[in-house]
Amino acid sequence: QGAIMPSQSATVPCQYRTGRTLGSGTYAIVKEAIHIKTGKYYACKVINKKLMEGREHMVRNEIAVLKRISSGHPNIVTLHDYFETSHNLYLCFDLCTGGELFDSICARGQYTEADAAGLVRTIFQAVKYIHDCGIVHRDLKPENLLFRSKPEKTSEIMIADFGLSRVMAENKLSMLTEVCGTPGYMAPEIFKKTGHGKPVDVWAMGVITYFLLAGYTPFDRDTQRQEMEAIIAGDYKFEPDEYWSIVSDTARNFVSTCLTTDPEKRPTAAQMLEHEWLTAEIPHFVENE
Ligand code: ADP
Numbered sequence: 412q413g414a415i416m417p418s419q420s421a422t423v424p425c426q427y428r429t430g431r432t433l434g435s436g437t438y439a440i441v442k443e444a445i446h447i448k449t450g451k452y453y454a455c456k457v458i459n460k461k462l463m464e465g466r467e468h469m470v471r472n473e474i475a476v477l478k479r480i481s482s483g484h485p486n487i488v489t490l491h492d493y494f495e496t497s498h499n500l501y502l503c504f505d506l507c508t509g510g511e512l513f514d515s516i517c518a519r520g521q522y523t524e525a526d527a528a529g530l531v532r533t534i535f536q537a538v539k540y541i542h543d544c545g546i547v548h549r550d551l552k553p554e555n556l557l558f559r560s561k562p563e564k565t566s567e568i569m570i571a572d573f574g575l576s577r578v579m580a581e582n583k584l585s586m587l588t589e590v591c592g593t594p595g596y597m598a599p600e601i602f603k604k605t606g607h608g609k610p611v612d613v614w615a616m617g618v619i620t621y622f623l624l625a626g627y628t629p630f631d632r633d634t635q636r637q638e639m640e641a642i643i644a645g646d647y648k649f650e651p652d653e654y655w656s657i658v659s660d661t662a663r664n665f666v667s668t669c670l671t672t673d674p675e676k677r678p679t680a681a682q683m684l685e686h687e688w689l690t691a692e693i694p695h696f697v698e699n700e
C-alpha cells in the first residue's frame with residue numbers, strides 16, 4: 412500500500428472494505444467487498460441515491476423480492492446483507508467469481524447444443540421456482556446470469572439482478588403495463604402495452620437460448636424501432652446456415668416455442684422444462700464439466 416495514491420478502497424459502513432469493480436448495469440456499480448471481521452469476500456451492489464431519486468421504491472422492491480426468494484433456490488444469487496449511507500444504498504451478495512454468461516458466450520462464439528441445453532435447463536428450473544413464488548423477473552439476459560465460480564459449470568449458473576422484478580397478484584396472468592427491460596429480450600406484449608406477466612420471462616429465455624446456440628441475438632436490427640417491429644411480428648430466422656446447420660430441429664423447436672408471440676399461447680416455465688430438448692437423454696449430451 413503506497414502512500415502516494417489515496418486508498419482505492421472506500422470503507423463501506425465499518426464492516427466491509429470494497430475493492431475492484433466486478434460489473435455495472437443500469438443503476439448500480441458492483442464491487443468486490445471484504446467483510447473485515449471474517450475476511451470473507453462478497454459482491455456489493457452500490458446504488459447512488461441521487462441517481463435513483465424518485466425510484467427508491469425499485470431498490471426496496473429488489474430487497475423485498477430477494478428476501479422472499481434468495482435462499483430458496485441454489486441458482487439464485489443470495490442477498491447477504493444491506494445497508495445505506497447518506498449517499499448510497501448497498502446490497503451485499505454472495506460473490507460469483509465466474510463472470511457473466513454474456514462474456515462466456517462471447518469467448519466461445521457459440522455453445523454446443525449439449526452445453527446450451529444443460530444451462531437452459533438449470534436456468535429454467537430457477538425461473539420456474541421464481542414464478543412459483545409469484546414473482547416475474549423481467550430482465551433475464553446473459554448479463555444478469557452469473558457463474559458462481561470458475562471454471563464455469565452448468566450447474567452453477569445464477570440468476571441475478573431482481574431490480575425490475577415484480578410480485579404478481581395471484582390469479583392475474585397479466586397486469587403489468589410499464590415498458591421496461593432490455594429491448595432485445597423484451598416480449599411483444601411489453602411493447603404493445605397490453606399487460607404482461609410471467610410469460611415475458613419465457614420469451615427472454617427463448618432469446619437467450621437462440622443467443623447461446625448462434626452466438627448472436629435474433630432481433631438485432633439497425634434501429635430500435637425496427638427491432639421492436641421485428642419482435643412484435645415474431646420476425647426472426649435460423650440463419651445464416653453457417654451458424655445453424657449443426658443445430659437440431661428439436662433445439663430450433665424449443666426456441667420457437669419460447670418465442671410464441673401470443674403470451675396466452677406461450678408455454679409456462681414448467682411446460683418448457685418438459686420439452687423434448689431438455690428431457691431427451693442423448694448420448695452425446697455429455698456436460699462439459
Ligand atoms: P443493474 O441493476 O445495474 O443491472 P446488476 O445487479 O445486474 O445491476 O449488477 C451489475 C453487474 O455486476 C452484473 O451484470 C455482474 O457483472 C456484476 N454482479 C452483480 N452481482 C454480482 C455477484 N453477486 N457476483 C459477482 N458479480 C456480480
Ligand code: MG
Pocket residue numbers: 436437554555572
Ligand atoms: Mg443487470
